[in-house]
Amino acid sequence: MEDSTVEVKINLPYKLVEFIEKKIDEGLFSSVDEFIQHGARLLAEFYGLPGESVLSKIIQQIGIAPARRGPSSELNPNEQFLLDAIGKSKFVFEQEIYALILKEAMVRQTKPMSREEFKEALESLIKKGILERVQYGNETIIRKKTEE
Numbered sequence: 001m002e003d004s005t006v007e008v009k010i011n012l013p014y015k016l017v018e019f020i021e022k023k024i025d026e027g028l029f030s031s032v033d034e035f036i037q038h039g040a041r042l043l044a045e046f047y048g049l050p051g052e053s054v055l056s057k058i059i060q061q062i063g064i065a066p067a068r069r070g071p072s073s074e075l076n077p078n079e080q081f082l083l084d085a086i087g088k089s090k091f092v093f094e095q096e097i098y099a100l101i102l103k104e105a106m107v108r109q110t111k112p113m114s115r116e117e118f119k120e121a122l123e124s125l126i127k128k129g130i131l132e133r134v135q136y137g138n139e140t141i142i143r144k145k146t147e148e
Contacts (some may be wrong), residue, residue, distance in 0.1 A: 017032070023101045
């Protein structure tokens with residue numbers, strides 16, 4: 001069954017409309033409606049709407065490869081989830097990573113991985129050379145390995 005649509009009227013600042021029209025002229029979108037629909041889907045996805053990723057479709061459409069160390073096929077879902085949870089952090093404590101995973105799971109409204117799955121994913125990412133353990137005083141921190 002196809003989703004039915006509802007017409008929504010909105011007012012946009014002139015500069016935003018100019019920007020949208022520029023993107024249409026560049027061939028990224030076919031109409032203002034298409035641009036607005038993509039924007040609404042992206043926000044809905046960001047706030048937890050389940051389903052196919054609009055962002056992935058857009059990335060494929062414009063031909064940008066996701067920035068990752070190696071192809072995504074090298075990472076299992078738990079490893080990718082762990083890296084997503086760490087985000088742009090340069091280094092974190094192991095307990096902090098698990099807390100970030102729990103937070104990310106709440107945001108995505110998904111079941112978080114168990115501690116055992118977390119430890120397996122962490123060890124695997126260390127073994128693959130994506131993360132490394134570093135001793136800092138009495139503490140052990142996990143950091144993203146820098147590209148040489």
